[in-house]
Amino acid sequence: MVKEKTHYVCSDCGGSSPKWLGKCPSCGAWNTLIESLPESTTPAKNRFASLAKTAEIATLGEIDAVDMARTPTGHEELDRVLGGGMVEGGVVLIGGDPGIGKSTLLLQALDSLQRSGQNTLYVTGEESGAQVALRSRRLGLNNSQVKVLAEIQLERILATLDATQPDIAVIDSIQTVYSDQLTSAPGSVAQVRECAAHLTRYAKASGRSDGAARGRATCIVLVGHVTKDGALAGPRVLEHMVDTVLYFEGDTHSSFRLVRAIKNRFGAVNEIGVFAMTEKGLKGVSNPSAIFLSQHAEPVPGSCVMVTLEGTRPMLVEIQALVDSSGPSPRRLSVGLDKDRLAMLLAVLHRHAGVACMDQDVFVNAVGGVRISEPAADLAVLLAITSSLRGKPLPKGFIAFGEIGLAGEVRPAPRGQERLREAAKLGFSVAVVPKANAPKKPIEGLTIHAVERVEQALEVVRSLA
Ligand code: TYD
Ligand code: MG
DSSP: OOOOOOEEEETTTOOEESSOOSBOTTTOOBSOEEEEOOGGGTTTTSGGGGHHHHOOOOOTTTSOOOOOOEEOOSOHHHHHHHTSSEETTOEEEEEEOTTSSHHHHHHHHHHHHHHTTOOEEEEESSSOHHHHHHHHHHTTOTTOOOEEEEOOBHHHHHHHHHHHOOSEEEEEOGGGOBOTTOOSOTTSHHHHHHHHHHHHHHHHHHTSOSSSOOOSOOEEEEEEEBOTTSSBSSOTHHHHHSSEEEEEESOTTSSEEEEEEEEETTSOTTOEEEEEEETTEEEEOSOOTTTBOOOOSSOOTTEEEEEEEETTEEEEEEEEEEEEEOOSSOOEEEESSOHHHHHHHHHHHHHHHOOOOTTEEEEEEEGGGOOOOSGGGHHHHHHHHHHHHHTOOOOTTEEEOOEEOTTSBEEOOTTHHHHHHHHHHTTOOEEEEEGGGOOSSOOTTOEEEEESBHHHHHHHHHHHO
């Protein structure tokens, strides 16, 4: 194949240069030039080129708003994050740490889809066909009809997709795929971006009947690796290109896995699916509210349970804190919670409640490898810290939630009633919540203390002990 001439484009300003340079000649930024194909030749003389000719303008009113056809994957928790199922012509990016279960989940999903009559294709670039087969046996998927292609060259993958026209194709992983057109190594930013762009374009164009009549569009699922700092390897542009971005979360040492929708053009974001890794692969957990609690027989200092609301479901999560006297430079460490927020909370605690941790190491952790991004965790973090500092446990059956402001105020969390009802359902009996979240009607079995300020929350806790 004749190689297209590539050039180098600055990822900051978009300026280009015919050869690689350390410094962008247009904007002067360092290390931003990335190899790319000239735009005009990117669709590579195939049928995508005809897209331009078919483009026509219509008013919004004229366009039929057809609801996307969704195919349920047969895994309720996965469908939940996808917004109901795989969408025809949609592109899903699924990221996560190595070994967290991406390949396992997708193989299981493909198998159920194939059994429900879909034409599926699993493109594996990381494992051999035999390894995939071995995994499928382990998962108990006997006589699976899922088609497997062990291939990493983009052009051949596209040709196979075109020939077999699957309804759903999984590319595991996008980092292993490379295009002949670029000289960069597989997994490099340029390759990942280019390959993902081609596959996305394929998915979008696959349903169009350009000349030869075509049936359904292909839904493509890209598996992406996550770098050390938690972002999907490759450029962020990958996230912009695709329709849905799902992240696998969880601790590889615990059996629970969360799949979170970060972006979804076809459904709600921040929805989560909960799975448990078992001997036979991933199993959906339909009632996850109590799995992120460690079962202490008696209350222990430094532990506070909060109710977090992820997507549509409230979940109880235990926040743990350990405050310990430190050397000259005290450490602040958080796992599953925002580190900057921890520093802010410590400052609020000192300034407004007179509790100082300046000479202490402070560690906080959300149990079970779950990541909590909502500020409603603030109050629970703060109470866990003070509990650890004083060495006094919070009362039995205690929960708290609420955002804390820099002025020391406790702000309401969205949908507080639902959170409180979930806690009551699981047998919690005492709650400290923001004033605006206090329910008008009492909730059976739950004593609610509504607070407006941090000092007040600490006072309530002291009076309960
Ligand atoms: P895998 O899907 O290969 O992860 P990824 O594709 O995200 O890198 O998951 C592999 C891990 O899951 C591995 O540590 C073994 C474990 N596992 C099970 O516990 N049960 C199973 O049935 C399977 C297939 C894997
Ligand atoms: Mg894998």
